Amino acid sequence: MSLKSKGINAERELVHAFWALGWPCIRVAGSGSSRYPSPDVLAGNSDRMVAIECKVTKEKKKYFPKKEIEDLLKFSELFGAEPWVAIKFQGVGWFFLSLDDLEVTPSSFVASLDLAKRKGLLTEELVGIFKGNV
Amino acid sequence: MSLKSKGINAERELVHAFWALGWPCIRVAGSGSSRYPSPDVLAGNSDRMVAIECKVTKEKKKYFPKKEIEDLLKFSELFGAEPWVAIKFQGVGWFFLSLDDLEVTPSSFVASLDLAKRKGLLTEELVGIFKGNV
Numbered sequence: 001m002s003l004k005s006k007g008i009n010a011e012r013e014l015v016h017a018f019w020a021l022g023w024p025c026i027r028v029a030g031s032g033s034s035r036y037p038s039p040d041v042l043a044g045n046s047d048r049m050v051a052i053e054c055k056v057t058k059e060k061k062k063y064f065p066k067k068e069i070e071d072l073l074k075f076s077e078l079f080g081a082e083p084w085v086a087i088k089f090q091g092v093g094w095f096f097l098s099l100d101d102l103e104v105t106p107s108s109f110v111a112s113l114d115l116a117k118r119k120g121l122l123t124e125e126l127v128g129i130f131k132g133n134v
Numbered sequence: 135m136s137l138k139s140k141g142i143n144a145e146r147e148l149v150h151a152f153w154a155l156g157w158p159c160i161r162v163a164g165s166g167s168s169r170y171p172s173p174d175v176l177a178g179n180s181d182r183m184v185a186i187e188c189k190v191t192k193e194k195k196k197y198f199p200k201k202e203i204e205d206l207l208k209f210s211e212l213f214g215a216e217p218w219v220a221i222k223f224q225g226v227g228w229f230f231l232s233l234d235d236l237e238v239t240p241s242s243f244v245a246s247l248d249l250a251k252r253k254g255l256l257t258e259e260l261v262g263i264f265k266g267n268v
Contacts, residue, residue: 042176
């Protein structure tokens with residue numbers, strides 16, 4: 001399976017997960033190639049909305065180019081959404097991280113599996129926050 | 135050009151138009167084929183958001199299957215967006231219509247060019263509403 005297909009499949013997993021929890025969720029068309037800043041996935045309701053950049057990895061560390069995160073921030077501010085990254089560590093599962101929790105290098109933001117386990121939220125916990133339960 | 139390509143090009147025109155007016159706007163991936171209700175385009179900011187079903191036509195009348203409009207309504211309610219349809223009458227331009235302004239048949243909602251000219255909003259007018267100027 002191509003990297004692109006893997007990415008799309010991962011985004012679809014998130015879409016199903018959010019809808020299953022009762023939140024409308026869509027994938028953004030051409031999010032990696034658009035001239036405008038845009039996230040991979042949007043989910044939420046009339047109270048709150050999240051803009052999500054998604055990654056899948058077999059490794060124990062995932063890098064986000066700085067521009068990708070800057071674009072996510074820019075879009076989120078304009079659109080009135082919360083910026084999040086979602087990383088699927090293959091064989092482990094999905095973790096949602098706020099941008100403040102990412103580690104910073106000169107050219108990238110980084111999330112390690114260890115960091116994700118310590119600070120990341122599971123989908124249910126992200127939903128919990130939305131429902132005001134956390 | 136295929137019908138699908140024409141549709142995508144039309145959606146891209148809207149994306150450019152909204153960004154040019156300062157509103158973040160995205161196309162929804164797989165909006166016509168997803169198992170979940172979803173619009174073609176989302177635009178807005180932290181104050182308001184619009185979910186848009188887009189059509190292009192060479193004719194003077196455009197039909198929307200009832201299910202398409204019902205899905206648009208359902209998505210919009212859950213997502214906290216206003217439902218709109220946008221029709222590009224080729225050679226004339228884009229018109230935005232609220233669902234209440236569409237004509238109803240047993241199986242469809244219908245917008246004629248005449249109706250669009252009488253009740254439709256231009257992109258600038260839709261923006262005007264958002265800015266509270268109309």
